[in-house]
Amino acid sequence: MTSRPGPLPDFPGSVGLSQLSVYPWPTADDAHGGTPHMHLACAEAYVVVGGRGRLETLSHQGHHVTPLAPGDVVWFTPGTVHRAVNDGDLRVLVVMQNSGLPEAGDAVMTFPPEYLTPQTYPAAASVLDDSGRADEERARARRDLALEGFAELTRQWRRGNRAAYEDFCRAAAAVVRPHLTAWEETVQAGPVASAQRSLRQIRALTDGDWSHLLAADVTRIAEPEGRSLGMCGYLHAYDPIRRAGETCPPR
Template sequence: MTGAGDGYPDFPGSVGLSHLTAYPWPTADDEHGGSPHLHLACAECYVVVGGRGRLVTLSPAGIQESTLQAGDVVWFTPGTIHRAVNDGELRVVVVMQNGGLPEAGDAVMTFPAEHLTPGAYPAAASVLDARGRPDRNRARARRDLAVQGFLELQRQWRQGNSGALDDFYRAAAALVRPRLEAWEKTVQEGAAAAARTTLRQIDALRAGDWAHLRHAEVSRIAEPPQQSLGMCGFLRAYDPIRRAGPPDT
């Protein structure tokens, strides 16, 4: 088993893993939950482990709603604007494609248009207070701003204006453009490298070479003690611990 000082290997498929407790805070439309947003290069999966809620989405397929209760698995592809609605102590294990990309900015919240510029977006998205510390009031304020923008996108869609969604897509793509080279490097060193390794193993097995089986190992990470302010709720993220490795003892 991987122990202290050894460093952790990638999760299977180089995914990212987090435990999410959805925000309980009420919203302007009499709901509770997190900040609507989309991912531009990552699919996402919710494995519901407790409580109940709903996933409200907007995409070119329209406005959809999926119930969330323990045992449910719901996943969605890039471009799906999603809002986690907390109907009662909703808890989810989040599985993210391309571990490392969400932390590198592969998410844009549905702020109103005036906040979707390189100059305005970072301030609206920050959860840090004036002293640079994570602040729940800031997390709630950005959530409320994202809900405001999402409700307007829904309203425009219902009125037949699908162009509003395209406008948001266009602004989101422009916001992340400076990060694309770094994203490519992350994918090449993560998910793409994992796929290449598997293909090499298949080739080796085809040739009767099973030497890689001698390198079998088991790794374990305990529940992260550090809780952060995520977009949809309170997060306990495993991937930063995996990347940093176990503490020296």
Template sequence: MSDGEFTFAGLPGGVAVSHLCVYDWPAADGERGGTPHLHLTCSEAYVVTGGRGAVQTLTTSGYEVTPLAPGTVAWFTPGTVHRLVNEDGLRITVLMQNSGLPEAGDAVLTLPPEYLTDPETYAAATTVPADAPEAERERFARARRDLALQGYRALREATGPEPLAAFHRAAAALVRPRLAGWRERWQRGAQAAAAATGDQLDRLERGDVTHLADAVVRSEQPSEQGRFGMCGRLDVYRQGQ
């Protein structure tokens, strides 16, 4: 194993972080909050920094509601349909596996089945136009939230496991064309971070401490503020993504 074979410059462990102000837009069911969706390969964690609310989750084990208050840390694994509800100024620091892949493609919204038939149809219903005026971007983000809530309600009200299983299959089919890119991000991020730790352990076992002389300190400000995300307005960071 040669010196420098394993390098990783991202956030610890190949995670990514963003700051989230959860939408307070009212929905048809009277709740205020974000767009229900799931991730297929990434876990995600919420560190609540302000306000109050809840995360609604739907898995093959059923429907649950987890209260969120300052100091709460809540996380969930791939396959968890989740919807953030804002009861009073809910603010969250989001930790994302695989260098931010959850906000870079590893998410499928719970749209009605007719919007999940192919990537083009799905993209037309979910992609916020980046160059549009802010008011138009907000209108589109809110409309896709409401559309996803239609499919979400159908999944919650369904009898038996097949509707959720069908959504899982449709979601997997939608993202299949992008898996090569996801694998590359994982290799640059979490896999490289784990390999770097293994390399450091090997060095220490040999009595080699030269990697300690390469220590660095980094910091950064958000690379983008107020992006219309799935669950709310996002401040995002470039490092590790």
């Protein structure tokens, strides 16, 4: 193992990794859990490592509930509004496409329409208090606001109004539009560069050149000590640590 200045190598395939403990907070519909939201450019996977719960989703395929139990792997593509419901100590390893992009605002929460503009969304989405610190009460308030919007979306869907979901997609796209140039740069520097590197290695092997194998290395990140307030629950996020270049010696 070697030490490096600056960010550590990408995770395989340039994915993002986080440990998630889904919020135990009760909700207006008597289900404990997190904030409904949708990713616009990233697929997401849940690897359930403990507890039990449900994944409630809404997409153009309809409204569905998927059970979550230890050992389950559930994944979904951009455009899937999703909500993690905690039926008992639900813990998940989250694997995100396009490391760095989810943290750059790829997710939009299902707030009521008046909060879904580039001007109104940032304040509603923030969990920071007046001193700039993450505040659990603000995280809970934004969860409840998003649940209000999600409940209306699902009501409209059950009534046969598919336009409400499409209106949310349209509003979400407008919210993220100012960030799209930076998103493209993130994808080019991450997953695109990773795929191109693999292709170069395959071509080299085709030519009998295996010299890249001599650069093999091992990197370890210890479990993060602190946790952050995510959309679905308390997060131990690995990618910020990777970007900061913090490692621990192998055991």
